[in-house]
Amino acid sequence: MSIKYSLNDVLIESGVRDFREIAICADWTPTDKHKTKMEKIFNSADGRVSGRLKSILAAAAAAAIIFGVLAAIKPVRDGVASFFSGLFTKPAHTVTDTDTTAQTHVTEPDTAAETTAPDTAADQAGAELPDDARGLIDYMVRNGVSTAAWKKLRECGDGVDVCLDMLKTEEYGTVTCICSAFVSSRLYNELKYGVGWSTATANMAPYLYNELASGDMCPTVYMSECAQHLREYFSENVTTEKLHQDYPVTSKVLSAYGGEYDDVYDPKSKTAAENIRRLCDFKYDEKVHKALLNYEAFEYCAKAYFTETDIKARAVMSVVCAEYIRNRCDDGKASKSSLPLKLLLGEQGYTKLFTCGGEILKMSRVDEEAENYSQWLDAFVSDLKAAAQFWPESVFEAELTELHALLDNAGFTGYRVPPQRDDEIISAINDAISLYNAVSFGAAAEGWCDHETGYRERAEEGTPMTAEMLEHLAPFYTYNGDQPRLYLEEVTLSPSTRGYGEWLGHYCGVLPEDVVRRLLRDTPRFIIIGDSVYLNVFTTEGTEYYHALQGTLGYVSGQDGKIVVTAVVSRRFEEYSYESFELEDGGGALKLVGGTFYEKYLMTDPEKITRTKAAECVYEVLKAYSSLYNGDVSVAASAEECTNSALFADPGYDRFGSGEREYYTGVYTGELALYEYADGGIADLMLSDGGPVSRAYHNGNDVIAIMPGAAEATVNLKQGPIYRISLIEFCDILKIESQTADTVTASLQLEREENGKTTVGTYTFELEMRENNYYGWRAILVGGTFLDLLSK
Amino acid sequence: MLLFMAETLDLPQRRKLERLYAQYGKKMYAAARRICGDLAEDAVQNAFVSIAKNIEKTDGRDDDGLAGYVIAIAKNEAYDLMRKTEKTEDIDSLPVTDPFSDPAERVFERDAFEAAVKLMRGMDDKYRAPLYLVCVMGMSIKEAASSLRLREKTVGVRVYRAKKLLADKLKEAGYEY
Structure with a gap:
């Protein structure tokens, strides 16, 4: 390309990229001093700033505080993670409690905690800490994790119980983060310092798994160590059966981190479905593999293969079938085993699937009457076709001759181009x-x-x-x-x-x-x-x-x-x-x-262009409708910026009327396509006071604020939400009823949900091709039953 | 000072300043905090005083141009707060030839452009900020010096050095323009 750039382009582009990479200090709430200074900068000495502007500023400050709390989740989580990272890795100072309850005879590395969690501003200000566990957790959610608060929580006799209770009911990220970390740390110390098995241990163990799954704060080494301790306690105190029945998640922890732990896991006691899933979820296990080579497993796999959607599980099933047939029909000459499952589960699963397929074909010559085999084979060929498109035919000709013949017989020629x-x-x-x-x-x-x-x-x-x-x-x-x-x-x-x-x-x-x-x-x-x-x-x-x-x-x-x-x-x-x-x-x-x-x-086909333009219009209108009524507005940068932008927006702010209101806001990224694609007055109607949204203009961006009470209707296609469907797909979905050079009438079946009630109906769209100097030709929605819907 | 600044702005200008604060304040704070830590709020305040002085320069700028500008100013204020005394720049080697006499001239191919962007992002802000103000924001050396609270000669030298640095590095990397 001969396109060239200037030094100015370099400077602007580097500035933009820098800007994008700057992570907002979401936990920053401007200090009073800062607010005062900024107000001095903004406000005039002669009081010319209107009362409304002042109210906007006040509202912005309030919104910033509100948002600060919401956005604090991540920083608080980070803070907790940091807190525990130090706690887990620094040498622990053991303190042994004398209480006999499960929760209180735990030891904790106090000094490590003290060195990794500085006091919060609230602590420094001498704020009084709550006395109860729930109050302390709430305090940490608001003010961050501090040594003093953590220490006091640890001193609460019911700390673990309260945390476990909150973990069951709370979905709020910071709460679950703190509680889970607290429980995990107690468990860690309980195990590490040998206070013995307890019911509380078993109850707490699942949170080890959660901690790891969330990837938030527990290093793998810590998990392994915990799993090791757990194994020891289980082997001494808990039967395998009890472990499976009463503590399934704990069992999962051990499965994931236990390596070989024969006493805990016995593949024979599992169903084929569980064993398949176990292989898919965790890792290759020779014992599980062998356990699958029986008729029950073969039967299960041959049937389940048709409905299974997980490709990994299908691959496992195909191998199970192949190996079962092979073993059954082995005449002694072909004594080598087929490809081990562990290879199949690797990145090159498809390659192995091909090879396994060859094995299956060989076996089929002597076992064509195996139950469900022909059905299974058809499905396998179908999969094979999909996979073969990624491989040149030469690979099949040279290395996979059996499969090549199979694909030939099926009339397949769509190999990857060399x-x-x-x-x-x-x-x-x-x-x-x-x-x-x-x-x-x-x-x-x-x-x-x-x-x-x-x-x-x-x-x-x-x-x-x-x-x-x-x-x-x-x-x-x-x-x-x-x-x-x-x-x-x-x-x-x-x-x-x-x-x-x-x-x-x-x-x-x-x-x-x-x-x-x-x-x-x-x-x-x-x-x-x-x-x-x-x-x-x-x-x-x-x-x-x-x-x-x-x-x-x-x-x-x-x-x-x-x-x-x-x-x-x-x-x-x-x-x-x-x-x-x-x-x-x-x-x-x-x-x-x-x-x-x-x-x-x-493309040049005028009729097709018109149809595509019509589809584009309907597509954008539906997206706009969904966005505006559903409150699902794409946000250009961050919700925080948008909140402030909307509140500062001028003059659109007036459209909201006066008084205190709540806002969900977003910078315009296309949701207001109604302005561009629907006939003029409709968008104004939707965006007017009392409508589902309001719109303001700010600094080159449209800012919309959605009134929560009005955001209650959605429309979906039979194929799914509009945002999951591409325009190209939508072109095929939209039914064109009639078409001239400059008009199109189309129809579409939509599921409309309003106030919890779903109705299915066919809506029509009357479109007119219009030329715009800026956009060129574009279809505009001018009538039809969907437009009536918007006008209500 | 602050009051004086406010009085010189008319209502639309003040609103513009408020919007800039709403739109970029948090990122400015974040950028400044990396440099001067707890002094970041002061840096943001000072930056807005500086932006207010040249509020008309923001007219007609798109978001891309403004983002670079406000961040550059915030960073500069942060550095300013950090340094005790401003070192006098060596002004003996004033430019003989300007490597990019017309910053709007399209001289970079795509690959050179990408390389230049990378180099620019790695360049010391003390050079980058004056260059941005002069080239992109169209400020005179005097205006840029006022914004950055530097001497005019210092700004002139830094603008030249920034260009030369970029030109030399590009040449060194084998890019021609």
């Missing part, structure tokens, strides 16, 4: 993208437009070239039927080093001719004067949106003379989308003829 052709494919895709960049942003491919040595100049009035250029450009600058408005200062031209004939000749080899001709003709970025070509670079913003292929190719499957490729395409430095490319393989140059990139950016 990697040797990847460069050719990448080159073809890059070529197609480069034409898109040229006609969309005036950014030609390397060697096609020399921005560096060629001149870049602004068009000047009165020259013959300008006259021709104006003639070319005028249609693109017509707006709402007005006379063409073209400001020459908006036009910056770079001459192409190739003539129009060369452009046409080259790119017709990359894309269908009608596509190329239309792209080169219908754009203000590509100006043809005689055979000369000029790229209209337009604005600096435009050049930053160019597209480029990123990384390596994903899925590369070839079938019936076509190659289908998936790859990541970048836009504007850091935006990425996953696109597909369908290339025609005529034996010579590859030509892009389909796929999502082609359909979204290059």
Whole structure:
């Protein structure tokens, strides 16, 4: 690409990247002194600041405090983690309590705690600590974990009980974090300092597992050590049966960290389903593997295979079946075992699955009557087809001949295209993208437009070239039927080093001719004067949106003379989308003829374009509806910033009316598509006072505040929530009832949930194609039953 | 000082300042805290005094441009609070040729651009902040010096050195522009 950047671009980009990486001090609540100083900066000495502005500032301060509490979860969690990290790793000072209760004869490394948890501001201010455990936990949630508070909690006789109780009922992150850490630490010390097994130990043990699963604070070494202690206590005090029955989570801890612990885990006592899951969840275990090689397990696997969705479990099941058949039919010659399951469970599971499949096929010759076998085989072939698309046929021909024959019989030809052709494919895709960049942003491919040595100049009035250029450009600058408005200062031209004939000749080899001709003709970025070509670079913003292929190719499957490729395409430095490319393989140059990139950016079928535009409109309106009614608003930066932004917003703030209100806010990231896609008054209606949302304008961003009471309706498609469906998928879902050149009527079945009641109905969408100077052609929602819904 | 600043702003300007605080205050605080710890709040306050002085320079800036600006100012104030005395810059070697005489001129290919961004992010803020103010915010050396509370000559030298540093490092890494 010949796009170039300036020193200013470097400075801005580096500033933006820095800015993005700065993590907000979410736990910072401005001090009174700071607030006073900032108010002095903001407020005028003559009192010209309105009362409303003052109320905004006050509300902002309040919101900051509220948000500070909410955002404190992570810092507090970090604080607790830090606290315990020190507690677990520093040498412990043993203190032995004399109480006889399970909770109080625990020892704790007091000094370690004291050195790792500084007193909080509240402690330093001499705040009185609550006396009871619940009060202390609440205190730590509010003020952070301090040595004094922790010590006092430890001194509470019912500390562990209260924590266990709160862990059962509380979902609030900080509470569970503190309680879980407290319980774990007590258990750790109870085990470590040998106070013996107790019911409390067993009750506390599950939280070891939770701690580890959350990845928050317990180092693996600590877990292992705890598991070791637990094993010792269990072996001395608890029967295996009791462990399984009464303490399943503890048993899981031991399974995960116990290594071989025969007394605790006996595979024979497990069902096949449990053993399969055990292999999938944890790690390879020879005993479990062997336990699965029986008829009951085979029968279970052969049946469950069809409904199992976890690919890992399916792989295990396939091996179990294969090995069972093999063992049963072994005539003594094929005495070597099939591939061990532990290999199958590795990263190259698919490769092993293939090999196992070969084993299965061999066995099938002598055991074709095995129960469910043919069904199982069909399903296996189906899986095999899906997997084989990622492998070149040559691999199958050379190494997996049995499977190759099987796939041949099934009529499969969609193997991965040989990697040797990847460069050719990448080159073809890059070529197609480069034409898109040229006609969309005036950014030609390397060697096609020399921005560096060629001149870049602004068009000047009165020259013959300008006259021709104006003639070319005028249609693109017509707006709402007005006379063409073209400001020459908006036009910056770079001459192409190739003539129009060369452009046409080259790119017709990359894309269908009608596509190329239309792209080169219908754009203000590509100006043809005689055979000369000029790229209209337009604005600096435009050049930053160019597209480029990123990384390596994903899925590369070839079938019936076509190659289908998936790859990541970048836009504007850091935006990425996953696109597909369908290339025609005529034996010579590859030509892009389909796929999502082609359909979204290059396609020429006017009817299809209209349908896609219609789908895009409905898609955006539904997303907007869901967002606005559901309160599910994407937030540009952080909720905190948005809260403040909304409260500072002006003049939209007035739309909310007056008085104290609660707000959920977000910076506009597309939710207000109703303004762009729905007929004018609807958006205003929705956004008016009393509607579900309110909107304000702030510093270039729309800020919306959702009134909680009104956020109660959602619409979902049969296929799932709209946000989980891509536009390309949605194009197929939307039913087009009728279509003309500039109108579309479509329908869609929607599940609408309001006030807890769900109704299913078919809604219609009447759309009109309209041209906008900024967005180009776009479908606008102008009628239909869904619009009526919005108007209610 | 603070009151004086407030009186020189009209209502829209004050509102703009408030919005900047709402939008960037926490990040400014975070950036400053890394440098001057507990003095971060003071740094933010001082930064806003400085921004207020040049509030008109923020007109027409997009969020990207403003983000870099406010963070640069906050960091500078944080450094300012940290240093006891301002060292006098060596001004003997004033620029002979400016490596980037026109900061808006598009001279970097994509790879050089990425390298330059990386270098810029690693550059000492004492060089980067003046460069940002002068090149991106369009301030004169005098205005930048006022914002950064540095002498004009110091700012001039730092702007030059920042450019030279970038140019030299790029050249060293084999990038041409």
